[in-house]
Amino acid sequence: MSWRADVLTLFPAMFPGTLGESLAGRALEVGIWSLKITDIRDFGLGRHRAVDDTPFGGGAGMVLRPDVVDAAIGAVADERPLIFLTPRGTPLTQAKARELAEGPGAVLVCGRFEGFDQRVIEARAGQEISIGDYVLSGGELPALVLLDAVIRLLPGVMGHAESSTEESFSEKLLEYPHFTRPAEWQGRAVPEVLTQGNHAAIAAWRQAQAITTTQNRRPDLYAQYIATGASAP
Numbered sequence: 001m002s003w004r005a006d007v008l009t010l011f012p013a014m015f016p017g018t019l020g021e022s023l024a025g026r027a028l029e030v031g032i033w034s035l036k037i038t039d040i041r042d043f044g045l046g047r048h049r050a051v052d053d054t055p056f057g058g059g060a061g062m063v064l065r066p067d068v069v070d071a072a073i074g075a076v077a078d079e080r081p082l083i084f085l086t087p088r089g090t091p092l093t094q095a096k097a098r099e100l101a102e103g104p105g106a107v108l109v110c111g112r113f114e115g116f117d118q119r120v121i122e123a124r125a126g127q128e129i130s131i132g133d134y135v136l137s138g139g140e141l142p143a144l145v146l147l148d149a150v151i152r153l154l155p156g157v158m159g160h161a162e163s164s165t166e167e168s169f170s171e172k173l174l175e176y177p178h179f180t181r182p183a184e185w186q187g188r189a190v191p192e193v194l195t196q197g198n199h200a201a202i203a204a205w206r207q208a209q210a211i212t213t214t215q216n217r218r219p220d221l222y223a224q225y226i227a228t229g230a231s232a233p
């Protein structure tokens with residue numbers, strides 16, 4: 001059965017967007033996943049189909065009305081996880097993407113303006129997910145990012161070797177650097193170990209590179225790696 005995504009948005013034309021191309025696009029065509037877009041505006045109120053209103057307590061901007069968003073959700077919600085894209089949410093991780101990929105699909109709700117009235121998130125018991133500590137103008141790009149992260153993990157989307165990676169120490173690390181032809185370019189040679197065909201030596205070199213790169217660039221990830229009981233280089 002295919003993985004089913006529903007997206008609720010005020011900008012339906014932003015979908016499938018980048019997900020219509022390449023790996024995700026082909027997977028969509030062959031039915032590995034499906035995408036249904038709901039225009040929140042269709043549930044707007046009155047002649048102008050209003051979806052937002054001014055914030056209680058004052059302040060700049062507009063807030064998405066809970067009744068309107070709830071009605072839009074009611075039209076599609078089922079047993080799938082319900083996710084509100086918000087900068088206040090739990091950061092998206094590879095583990096979360098894997099968890100979602102193992103389920104039946106997801107219902108994603110994209111905010112705009114100042115965001116959602118908090119009551120609809122609570123009433124629907126939705127999860128809030130953020131794609132990073134920065135503020136975008138809407139939840140559409142975050143929804144595309146989340147979907148991309150999930151879809152490449154679905155069986156049949158990528159080559160077996162990459163898609164079947166299990167949770168492991170190595171996943172807490174940044175990847176080792178890659179090199180391809182030419183072996184020498186602008187006076188820079190590829191690391192010698194990679195050209196000598198000694199697979200054990202190559203694996204050890206890559207692991208050491210992954211560890212030192214993580215230590216230098218992402219002390220936060222490195223600390224998690226050490227905490228899992230792995231040894232320092």
Ligand code: SAH
Binds near residue numbers: 087130
């Ligand atoms: N006033 C809010 C920002 C609203 S941005 C605040 O300061 O927290 C408008 C919409 O864009 C949000 O409702 C959300 O759906 C989306 N959005 C912006 N940045 C995001 C991020 N980093 N992750 C997920 N969604 C985001």
